[in-house]
Amino acid sequence: xxxxxxxxxxxxxxxxxxxxxxxxxxxxxxxxxxxxxxxxxxxxxxxxxxxxxxxxxxxxxxxxxxxxxxxxxxxxxxxxxxxxxxxxxxxxxxxxxxxxxxxxxxxxxxxxxxxxxxxxxxxxxxxxxxxxxxxxxxxxxxxxxxxxxxxxxxxxxxxxxxxxxxxxxxxxxxxxxxxxxxxxxxxxxxxxxxxxxxxxxxxxxxxxxxxxxxxxxxxxxxxxxxxxxxxxxxxxxxxxxxxxxxxxxxxxxxxxxxxxxxxxxxxxxxxxxxxxx
Numbered sequence: 594x595x596x597x598x599x600x601x602x603x604x605x606x607x608x609x610x611x612x613x614x615x616x617x618x619x620x621x622x623x624x625x626x627x628x629x630x631x632x633x634x635x636x637x638x639x640x641x642x643x644x645x646x647x648x649x650x651x652x653x654x655x656x657x658x659x660x661x662x663x664x665x666x667x668x669x670x671x672x673x674x675x676x677x678x679x680x681x682x683x684x685x686x687x688x689x690x691x692x693x694x695x696x697x698x699x700x701x702x703x704x705x706x707x708x709x710x711x712x713x714x715x716x717x718x719x720x721x722x723x724x725x726x727x728x729x730x731x732x733x734x735x736x737x738x739x740x741x742x743x744x745x746x747x748x749x750x751x752x753x754x755x756x757x758x759x760x761x762x763x764x765x766x767x768x769x770x771x772x773x774x775x776x777x778x779x780x781x782x783x784x785x786x787x788x789x790x791x792x793x794x795x796x797x798x799x800x801x802x803x804x805x806x807x808x809x810x811x812x813x814x815x816x817x818x819x820x821x822x823x824x825x826x827x828x829x830x831x832x833x834x835x836x837x838x839x840x841x842x843x844x845x846x847x848x849x850x851x852x853x854x855x856x857x858x859x860x861x862x863x864x865x866x867x868x869x870x
Contacts, residue, residue: 598787599623601641601749603675604668606654616651617671620663622783627860633665641732641748645832647675672707672780673751674730674832679705679778681726681755682812682819683768685838690813695822700755700836701773708781708862712756713869714848715774719760721846724839725797725854725862727809728753729816730784731833735824743820746829749786752862753836754779754854756846779854779864780834788858790816795841798853798861804842811840 600622609616620635637659640647657663679700684690706712714721732748756778762771772778793809814822819837823829846852848868855861 598625598785600627600783600785601638601673602635602781602783603647603671603673604635605671606657606668610652612652614651616654618651618657618668620668635663635665637661637663642674642832645675645830646677647832670708670782672705673782673784674780674834676702676705676832676834677830678702678833679836680823680834681772681836682814682838685813685819686807686840687811687813690838693813695814695819697819697823697835698768698772700778701769704773704775704778706776706779706864708779709864710779711776711865711867712754712779712846712852713774713776713867714846715869718758718774718869721756721758722843723797723799723846723852723854724755724757724836724843725795725841725856726753726755726836726839727790727793727795727812727816727856728780729820729835729837731829731831731835733831734828735820736828738820738824740817740821743817743824746820746824747816748831749784750788750790750856750859751780751784751834752782752854752856752859753834754852754862754864755836755839776869778836779862781862782860785859790858794855794857795839796855797841797843798855799844799846800850804844807841809837809840812838814838 735746
């Protein structure tokens with residue numbers, strides 16, 4: 594993993610033309626201050642995921658050639674990748690989590706949405722919590738990683754919200770119905786490459802109220818250990834994402850709410866909550 598800090602994002606022009614293959618472009622920003630004028634001007638790049646479903650060809654459009662610059666007021670941020678696999682880590686907080694073997698669960702790739710997209714709660718969803726999580730984005734196909742080379746498989750980090758239906762979680766041993774409904778995995782707004790992920794603050798803001806914060810240091814199993822565990826039984830793919838665990842406080846969400854997930858060094862992921870069918 595490179596030590597040069599920068600951001601990568603997947604975006605769609607505001608005047609995108611509807612079609613069977615929605616327009617998308619990858620952009621890069623090297624500004625240290627995300628809110629500066631330079632932080633709002635992005636350079637168009639080729640996809641960082643050549644072997645991933647995220648590598649979709651967009652039609653040619655004026656001013657959007659690779660190497661060109663676009664302003665942040667010209668596009669909307671999408672989920673930063675279109676993963677083949679979405680993983681979460683169960684019971685991965687503090688000493689109690691580390692006392693148990695590492696255990697992952699699978700979230701449906703179809704549950705992924707981007708910043709600003711609505712989390713939709715069905716009338717039968719019951720108690721649903723958001724979970725702010727430091728999220729790994731995989732750079733290349735990786736199998737049988739070790740603690741010494743696990744970092745080389747990381748492209749960078751984004752913010753993930755592991756939305757979880759608690760009632761379904763109690764009745765479904767595999768958690769698939771609790772974790773994989775449509776819209777239950779917001780990701781974004783971008784990938785930070787070169788992030789120092791130790792001691793990173795992680796917080797949920799619910800309707801403007803900041804809940805008790807936590808840190809990536811509160812995870813039971815660390816990033817390298819998680820990568821070693823997952824790659825030990827399957828090949829990780831470019832663009833796959835791993836939500837590392839939710840060490841902070843969460844609070845039940847309902848239609849009409851807004852939830853913001855904050856991770857230090859990355860920013861914030863903001864999503865409204867609406868009633869679904």
